[in-house]
Amino acid sequence: MFSRKTLDKVNEMMKDWEREVKDVYEEKLKFESPQYSSESGIPVKYVYTPKDIQDKEPEMPGAFPYTRGNRALGYQYMPWMIQLLHGYGTGEETRERTKYLIREGMKGYGKTPAVLFAVDTPTHCGFDPDNPKARGMVGLGGVNISTLDDIDTLLKDYDLPKTRVADNIRFTCLPFLAMYLVYAEGKGHRPQELNGQSQNGLGNRCLTTNLPSPMPDAQYKLEIELIKYSCKNIKRWNHTNLCGYVFGEMNVTPAQELGIVMSKAIDLVEGGIKAGLRPDEFVSRFSSQVHLGMDFFEEIAKLRAWRRMWARIMKGRFGCKDPKSLQYRIHVHTAGSSLTSQQPLNNITRATLQVLACVLGGVQSMHTNSYDEAIGLPSEEAVRTAIRINQIVLYETGIPHVTDPLGGSYYLEYMTDKLEEEAEKVMSEIESKGGYFECIKNGWLRQLLEKQSIKWRQEVDGGERVVVGLNKFKIYEEEEVPAFTVYQPEVEEEAKEKLKKWKANRDNSKVRDSLEKVKDAMSDYDSVEKAGILMPELIKAARAKCTLGEMMDAIVEVSGGRLYST
């Protein structure tokens, strides 16, 4: 990238610089130079020069391998989506929160409203509100969904084909998708008209937030089933969210996050191929949720390396030709784990730096955490402030006017290459142990996550890692931040009442029959080659008014039950 002459000149200048550091700082001032390294353990020098990137080929946005951006134009043509995951209490409360967020600026691409809703843990696991196992948890952390009525409560104000519907459901993605399709059908819409996304990340969800999940073999089959079905029937549906966020929250390093997610993508693409799909049919419909922590430059480097690594794998390994398959669209969730409950307004500063890193890294979409999220669910004021961070960066700073503005920075380019190298090592290690899903089964991944989160805590307790307000710059009288409260017992009672009425108004013999057929289909679905046989039965079951929990129970009954802890 540089002429011989330039590099020679740099060599000369470097010698002067090194001499000054040695003579003045080290010898005269007795400065003991600290050794820095990035979160991923990459040593960081004090200064970078053209020599650090002398072998690099020039790159442009919109061209393979897309390090600098997927398209020729970035935010000049299309600002990032401001999408906030939200949901709590009753469907009505969640619907009101959605409206509030849209009014304040939450949006999908163009004019499409985005409804990105969180569900409670009983819904994640497939325990209906009348199941004793759901007791005490209905409506916490998200809205409860067990029937088509519950979906109607959330979505009745939206024109579905013009709405991006994205749930964050963990294990019950398939029953929920079946219910959503039947709900849309009732409104006169065919599956092909719909757009949105499923999480479809059963594996990583049981590794991180440790909830009762289907068995690992069943997890893989259910994920492939959703890919196959949506690829054939709902072309605009983003079937799988390749979620690195949950790993980041367990304190894996940026390089580990990237390596783990790529190894998962490889397993899923291979599964899709076994299920009879061509990679170009479904690779472009992977979506993402990347974790964005506090190591500013390394995080920007990660976003750039992410796109490049994806493009190289999908082209080189899977022979994808469609540019869309090679362009990784990034949605970021700013790091919840970086927030502190102490001096919570400091979290606005953290989120601002994270939003800035995202914009400099060229992401397509962002969830920005609210400052009070270490204390509980966010208040309206806090969530509005989170949206405003995005709007201030977008409209007041001029930062989005130039695509990949740090491209060519000696440091950032060097870091991007190094980060990719480190991530490749992690990916190879997982592959050498049988791949992502095998590493869930054999416990290797869970052990890594536990080790990382304990290490983080020890560093904080030992003071080697500074978290402002938590282990340094503490104040003695902590200000009280009002915590947002869900009146859980009332929400649970209401949900149980509604469910009771729902069950009284259906043909229970039809329910039983269709659940038997779900079980039969799941039993027959003994290898991913047969993917595609389960979803039609789930759709029929949803039409027969089966609940989310009933469908999930049918699935797990014939696939080894639920795994309670990894």
Add this chain to the structure above:
Amino acid sequence: MEKNQSKGNIKVLMARFSLDGHDRGLLSVMSSFRDAGIEVVYIYFSDSKELAKVAQEEDANIIGVTSSMGQHFFIASTLLDALDERGIIMPVIMGGVIPTRDVPSLLDLGIRKVFGPGSAPKDAIDFVMGLS
């Protein structure tokens, strides 16, 4: 009962409600407990009665429960009732994401101590060590 009388043999029953998947804090605290020579038994439970039963069987010195999704009152009240029903007198401490304004009410209910976000594991270790 003998093992409970010396400091080196304190046994803590750590518990997580199975539908609250947040166990990062819990893992760190357990690791610190073990490093401090405290015996740790870890279970997840879906019913407080189940937890009370295990506490009795394990003959623990103390129960530590985590709550990060706002179910702290539900767990505190059902667990303390379940312990009462079995006639067990065993201190219960809580950790996780618990708003400070809820702490006095939890203490009123009978929870011995609440370790919210940002508490140092040392605080919990000192508390547990101070029991015997």
